[in-house]
Amino acid sequence: MPALVLLGAQWGDEGKGKATDLLGGSVDYVVRYQGGNNAGHTVVVGDQKYALHLLPSGILSPGCTPVIGNGVVVDPSVLLSELSGLNERGVDTSKLLISGNAHIITPYNVTVDKVTERFLGKRKIGTTGRGIGPTYADKINRVGIRVQDLYDESILTQKVEAALDIKNQVLTKLYNRRAIAVDQVVSELLTYADKLAPYVADTVLVLNKALEDDKVVLFEGGQGTLLDIDHGTYPFVTSSNPTAGGACTGSGVGPTKISRVIGILKAYTTRVGAGPFPTELFDEDGAALRRIGGERGVTTGRDRRCGWFDAVIARYATRVNGLTDFFLTKLDVLTGWEQIPVCVAYEIDGKRVEELPYSQTDFHHAKPVYENLPGWSEDISQAKTFADLPKNAQAYVKALEEMSGAPISAIGVGPGRDETIEINSFL
Structure with missing residues (x-):
């Protein structure tokens, strides 16, 4: 059975949570392989809406084991709060596994993130202020704290001391903030140890054994392709690799075991935070x-910037991820436009x-070249097959498929789990 990667093909917020949840009943493991609680997925099951920030969407599928891989950065307080919230709603979270090699977001990482962003002023990146970037920086600088x-306690104390030696100098002398006490940080982190212990595991071993036993493993990216630290619109990106290659490094599963890479593609384009966005609309259409x-960030609460579909970035996503197919979401939102x-x-x-420019300067100056496609006015939310869609909606999907360079295997026509047209089976 396959190992699949499911990731965002734009700037994130494409509807990955719905796609993962749709597949959840058919897979044995769902793995978050990068990012932290700067990501957000909304999943609608029946009349229930769930907002997930750090947990894999598979946590809502009975029988599926959700995994937080080594490539994720974990804020323990956020994770425990999210688990508590789901438990109160009757969701069984006992099968969750957390990699012991995942890095911890410490209180000082959050502090550094917020003061640095404020200090940048007009040059700010638009981070969520949740400590994700500084935690990844600590990881690369080899002063990070792992689960x-x-x-x-001895190793934890030594690592916190090493990290704060420099950070306190920066906080006090550059940003005029108070120094952070080592013992205070250590004491807080230790309070999470017993609560997280039941979930901590050697997830690399677990996942590889699962694949050897013909289990189905789904790897879930946190953000989108254009936010990738290497392949996105740098520097307006996240601090990890949501592209397909990140699934391997962020989980410990080799690339030869990946059989399918599915890109989630919104029928138009959105992004949150600063950075270039060629098709962004500032008029009534954008509003x-x-x-x-309903374009408001699940995690940030910020209004998303909106624009028309961008086939250039879709083709780019196909190339850098090696996409085998697309899941097109929110087609229903476009109902009512004449063109x-x-x-x-x-x-x-x-x-x-016609291809994404590698130069940051060129991309900042890129102006969209549009082709108008005929719209439709019929309600498509009840469509169950591709043939149920209006002819113009069918033509729109076919045009996007041809422009993007990979087949569209499923179409979202509403927010609910069952409001999906499946053209080709994912499994």
């Missing part, structure tokens, strides 16, 4: 997309460009 460190699509513009290329310094 397993919670179970050795309508935001209102009808729907689609960005098929960019104009940069008077030249037509």
Whole structure:
């Protein structure tokens, strides 16, 4: 049976939670492999809506084992709060596994994130202020705190001391903030040890054994392709690799075991935070997309920037991820437009460009080249097959498929789990 990667093909918020939940009943393990509680998934099951920030969407599927991989950064207080909230709603969270090698978001990581972003002023990146970037920086600088460190107070203390030696200098002398006490941080982190202990495991071993036993493993990215630290619109990106390659490093499963890579693609385009966005709309159409699509960040609470579909970035996502197919979401939001513009290329310094420019300068100056496709007015939320869609909606989907470079296997026509048209089976 396959190992599948499911990831965002735009700037995030494409509907990965719904897609993962849809597959949850058919897979044995769902693995978050990067990011932290700066991501957010909304999953609607029946009349119940669940907002997940750190937990894999598979936690809502009975019989599925949700896994937080080594590539994720974990804020213990957020994780425990999220688990408590689900337990209160009757969701069984006992099968959750957390990699002992995942890094901990400490209180000082959150402090550094917030004061640094404020200090940047107009040059700010638009981070969530949740300590994700500083935690990944500590990981790369080899002064990070891992989940397993919670179970050795001596090692934990030494690592916190090493991290705060420099950070306190920066906080006090550069940002005019108070120094953070080592013993205070250690004491707080130790309070989480017993509560997390039942979940901590060697997830690399667990996942590889599962694949050897022909179990189905689904890898779930936290953000989108264009927010990847290496392949996104740097520096307006996240601090990890939500692209397909990150699934391997963030879980300890080798690339030869991945059989399918599914990109989640919204029928239009959104992004949260600062950075270039060629198709962004500042008019009534943009406001309508935001209102009808409910475009507000699950984790940040910020209004999402909205624009028309961008085929250039869709093609780019297909290439850098090796996408085998797409799940197109929120097609229903476009109902009611007489004409729907689609960005098929960019104009940069008077030249037509059909692929994403590698130069940051060029991308900042990119102007969308639009092709108008006929819209539809019929309600599509009850459609169960592709043939049930209006002809113009069918043509829109086919055009996006041709422009994006990979087949569309499923279409979301509403927020609910059952409001999906499946064209080709994922499993």
